[in-house]
Amino acid sequence: MFKLNEIKELIQLLDETSVQEVEIENEGSRLVIRKPGKAETVYVQAPTAAPVMQQASQPAAAPQAAPTAPAATAAPEVDPTLHTIASPMVGTFYRSPSPEAGSFTGVGEKVTHKSVVCIIEAMKLMNELEAEVNGTIVEVLAENGQLVEYGQPLFLVKPE
Amino acid sequence: MKFQKILIANRGEIAVRIIRACRELGISTVAVYSEADRDSLHVRLADEAYCVGPTLSKDSYLNLTNLMSVATLTECDAVHPGYGFLAENADFAEICESCNITFIGPSPDAINRMGDKSEAKRTMLEAGVPVIPGSDGIVEDLDEAVKIARGIGYPVIIKATAGGGGKGIRLAEDEESLVKQITNAQQEAEKAFGNGGVYLEKYLTGMKHVEVQIIADRHGNAVHLGERDCSVQRRRQKLVEEAPCPVLSPELRAEMGAAAVRAAQAVNYSGAGTLEFLLGQDGQFYFMEMNTRIQVEHPVTEMVTGVDLIQEMIHVAEGNPLSFTQEEVKINGWSIECRVNAEDPERNFMPSPGKIGFYLPPGGPGVRVDSGAYPGYTISPYYDSMIAKLIVWAPTREEAIAKMKRALDEFAIEGIHTTIPFHMRLLSHETFVRGDFDIKFLEENEV
Numbered sequence: 001m002f003k004l005n006e007i008k009e010l011i012q013l014l015d016e017t018s019v020q021e022v023e024i025e026n027e028g029s030r031l032v033i034r035k036p037g038k039a040e041t042v043y044v045q046a047p048t049a050a051p052v053m054q055q056a057s058q059p060a061a062a063p064q065a066a067p068t069a070p071a072a073t074a075a076p077e078v079d080p081t082l083h084t085i086a087s088p089m090v091g092t093f094y095r096s097p098s099p100e101a102g103s104f105t106g107v108g109e110k111v112t113h114k115s116v117v118c119i120i121e122a123m124k125l126m127n128e129l130e131a132e133v134n135g136t137i138v139e140v141l142a143e144n145g146q147l148v149e150y151g152q153p154l155f156l157v158k159p160e
Numbered sequence: 161m162k163f164q165k166i167l168i169a170n171r172g173e174i175a176v177r178i179i180r181a182c183r184e185l186g187i188s189t190v191a192v193y194s195e196a197d198r199d200s201l202h203v204r205l206a207d208e209a210y211c212v213g214p215t216l217s218k219d220s221y222l223n224l225t226n227l228m229s230v231a232t233l234t235e236c237d238a239v240h241p242g243y244g245f246l247a248e249n250a251d252f253a254e255i256c257e258s259c260n261i262t263f264i265g266p267s268p269d270a271i272n273r274m275g276d277k278s279e280a281k282r283t284m285l286e287a288g289v290p291v292i293p294g295s296d297g298i299v300e301d302l303d304e305a306v307k308i309a310r311g312i313g314y315p316v317i318i319k320a321t322a323g324g325g326g327k328g329i330r331l332a333e334d335e336e337s338l339v340k341q342i343t344n345a346q347q348e349a350e351k352a353f354g355n356g357g358v359y360l361e362k363y364l365t366g367m368k369h370v371e372v373q374i375i376a377d378r379h380g381n382a383v384h385l386g387e388r389d390c391s392v393q394r395r396r397q398k399l400v401e402e403a404p405c406p407v408l409s410p411e412l413r414a415e416m417g418a419a420a421v422r423a424a425q426a427v428n429y430s431g432a433g434t435l436e437f438l439l440g441q442d443g444q445f446y447f448m449e450m451n452t453r454i455q456v457e458h459p460v461t462e463m464v465t466g467v468d469l470i471q472e473m474i475h476v477a478e479g480n481p482l483s484f485t486q487e488e489v490k491i492n493g494w495s496i497e498c499r500v501n502a503e504d505p506e507r508n509f510m511p512s513p514g515k516i517g518f519y520l521p522p523g524g525p526g527v528r529v530d531s532g533a534y535p536g537y538t539i540s541p542y543y544d545s546m547i548a549k550l551i552v553w554a555p556t557r558e559e560a561i562a563k564m565k566r567a568l569d570e571f572a573i574e575g576i577h578t579t580i581p582f583h584m585r586l587l588s589h590e591t592f593v594r595g596d597f598d599i600k601f602l603e604e605n606e607v
Binding site: 089090091092122123147149150151152 | 195210211212213214220225226227228229230232233234259
């Protein structure tokens with residue numbers, strides 16, 4: 001039988017990885033922990049005699065049906081020490097100055113205040129976006145050619 | 161041409177209204193919102209929604225670039241501007257056209273011609289529509305103003321030509337007052353509207369504000385849908401509207417309606433529009449201004465005519481002829497609208513923004529509520545204070561008043577102050593019930 005604190009530790013461990021599902025059989029007990037992304041359920045089955053214990057943890061905050069804006073609003077928690085470069089306008093996000101050229105920047109690259117990180121095209125006008133911080137790009141949050149709205153996070157930067 | 165997708169360039173209850181009309185017509189909807197409006201009802205109801213800027217209107221709902229960006233990138237066929245914001249902005253209408261997106265409203269030219277209030281008056285005169293005695297266009301200098309005022313007779317109103325909606329208006333009781341105020345008025349107008357031109361009008365008393373709804377297609381057809389009495393005003397902002405007007409005879413209705421249609425045709429108008437008149441106790445009416453957009457109080461006209469004005473706006477913008485002729489328009493019954501605002505009537509209508517707790521709109525036969533509010537919604541201080549429009553319909557005016565009182569009584573809004581108590585008192589006021597109140601009613605009476 002798995003002890004409660006063992007199960008707790010297992011769940012915690014799972015949370016820190018991207019592993020989706022774990023199934024363990026031990027001394028006749030079977031434990032399945034599954035992460036479908038929206039809900040977590042934990043089943044514990046003990047052999048015959050002992051009563052079947054079923055624990056279902058609460059599903060994570062119920063998402064709402066709104067099929068509205070790009071997924072940016074449902075983003076997972078962001079490390080508070082990172083700086084977010086957000087779009088100051090509505091337009092099309094481009095990672096390079098032209099279709100043939102290479103990207104302005106990418107994950108792991110260093111940027112300074114004045115570094116151009118992308119172009120937002122609005123009404124046929126190309127607007128170059130500057131990083132406005134010194135640091136390193138940790139993540140690119142929007143896709144090339146995607147429509148981005150005002151305030152939409154585009155890059156995560158680890159400031160110097 | 162059939163629209164597949166429309167962008168609603170507005171917020172609040174009118175955005176919800178337009179989305180509803182589109183839904184029924186099978187048209188996809190795109191909503192835009194400022195950061196402050198992220199939780200708005202119109203955002204939730206639309207098929208797609210995009211944030212177009214921070215809180216300030218000028219950076220979001222008036223942000224032409226961001227709006228057009230959304231419209232073009234989401235492949236909208238048309239834009240409905242609602243009222244306020246860019247609804248009467250000829251530049252916006254023009255930019256839409258140049259992007260091959262239909263502006264659901266009149267042409268930029270019609271907007272300009274009616275948007276310039278003194279030019280509009282001139283157009284009306286030529287169309288044989290009676291106008292308020294006043295200056296012939298903008299007054300150039302003080303001497304001219306004094307001369308004209310002496311000719312018209314005091315009191316005299318100073319109006320900004322680029323104003324409208326009750327803004328940019330000053331009263332001069334005598335020559336001394338005129339001299340003092342005219343320069344201020346010009347400066348104010350320059351600052352508020354970017355155009356310092358002012359014109360003068362005779363100040364008429366005992367007038368009712370009676371406006372006529374018209375709708376026109378792009379084939380030269382224009383019809384009127386009857387009038388609305390909007391004389392219950394506080395600081396020139398309408399609080400209660402009704403259709404029809406309690407003092408109008410069928411003959412006068414036909415005369416005003418015909419004048420309104422002439423006015424629309426004079427500027428090759430298309431779409432929905434409203435001609436505002438002042439109606440004297442002697443039955444004489446005078447053109448005040450034309451609003452080249454849908455108005456807040458359009459529901460009362462919808463209730464008495466059975467016409468869905470928003471859908472008809474879309475219908476004519478698609479290039480179709482009007483769905484009905486003048487003969488087919490019938491005014492049936494009586495409708496009243498009360499604007500329920502987030503204001504404290506006990507404290508001089510001080511704005512009362514905040515989070516709405518319990519919220520239960522009234523129901524039952526003949527009751528309609530147009531609103532963007534819901535339980536837990538926060539009325540922010542950044543835009544207008546409207547919570548909801550409560551509209552009733554009944555066969556007679558007396559029954560409509562009784563129904564409105566019943567509906568107001570049921571309407572539960574907790575967490576903020578509302579003007580519901582004020583409306584309750586108003587509906588019982590002897591003068592209101594009589595129906596002959598004029599635009600000074602609230603100024604001169606305790607309600």
